[in-house]
Amino acid sequence: MQSLRHRLRHWTGRADAFAPEPGLEAIYRDLFLRELKLLGEEDRFFPTGGAANYSLLYLILRIGADFRPTSVLDVGAGQSSLLWAMLQRRGLVGEVLTLENDPDWGERIAAQVTHEVLVTPLASRTVGKREVTTYDWSAARAGRRFDVVLCDGPRGTPRHSRGGVLAMLDDLPHDFALILDDAERDGEQDTVGAIHARLQADRVDYGVGVVRAAKTQVLFAGGRFLPATFL
Template sequence: MLREVLLQNMVHDAVAKLDLPVPPLYPTGAGANYGLFYLILRIITENPINRVLDVGAGQSTLLLNALAKKFPLDIVTLETDSDWSDRIGQRVSHEVVHSPLVPKLIHGVDVQGYADLSRIQGKFDLILIDAPIGTKRHSRWAGLELIDSFRDQNCIVIFDDAERRGERDTINRFCALHEDLKGRYFRPAAAQQFVACSSQFSHIMYYRWS
């Protein structure tokens, strides 16, 4: 509880000092928590991040949109739900790409993957995996295809909800596939994040909140 209060205070303090035009954020339930907000804020404000692939529209999308008004960010958000994609798209300045899920074979596992990624172009130096909807095993496995296709050589990858067994399946495979990236778990609260990065960004492995 103390960590969560500390994170909340740090996030609100950073938003105020940066004078970010952030709408009210509600890090509750299945949404992003203050640990993820902290990582997004610190990574973008302290590092030369240019392009962000935001997988899963939501609270973090709104924060990224506010940061793009202060920093030179090119953001693409990918969302599976058409109504939610439209709703978030009306609140942000960047493109929200809608792609439904279809059965796919990704790295030898039958999962639900994105039907159409043709509107996503180029490489990204920050990829945030917070979708698609979680499953008990091989959760968000579709994110592996995105990372394979769109990660820049020098990059940072964040998996949210890294405390869950299904996400651990995906993170373990990700680590085996991308041995050039070094990662660690961040455990600020009930919901955790796993962050991996290339050597250019290795200092973020030492980010702390207490």
């Protein structure tokens, strides 16, 4: 099996496919603001600190507007949750569920959105063959399937960061998009590699896209979401 890093190097011609490109943040900001304006929405977002940066906000907006997902799982509450809520209000996305571990932060975001913010404390759980500190994924799933999963929580760890998200690969729909934020970090790259290995082992037909600005997002997609890897 080809490693993801090797595959990305082949596609992009770059050895540092995950390196951020901070100079592009202003470009994604312009694109995000332009699309927001076209929707007739005000810019009330704060893409600062640990929050979603402009390239992630851009990706969410494009996926909502161009692909109209039926069910979204937003992992890690914040600016992303506010944007999914806006897209839902405009009828561009169907169900949205935000998964959060911090009750106070979850409550603050829940007060600003109309969809459910599910707070589950982090606990040590077995996902695949690995023991990870993560959310209660079965409570998040609860008989639901999500065609778009955005993983931007919990707070990162030095290795196998946010590895719990692999639990969402157990029942992957044919049409799916899985976005991992903060892919410039070593811990997230472990998880990006693990997702790639798992999709290959499961013989899933999928593509990979990388968006780089102040932070790096990696997007795995299949079925009707495949063109999203070129956004």
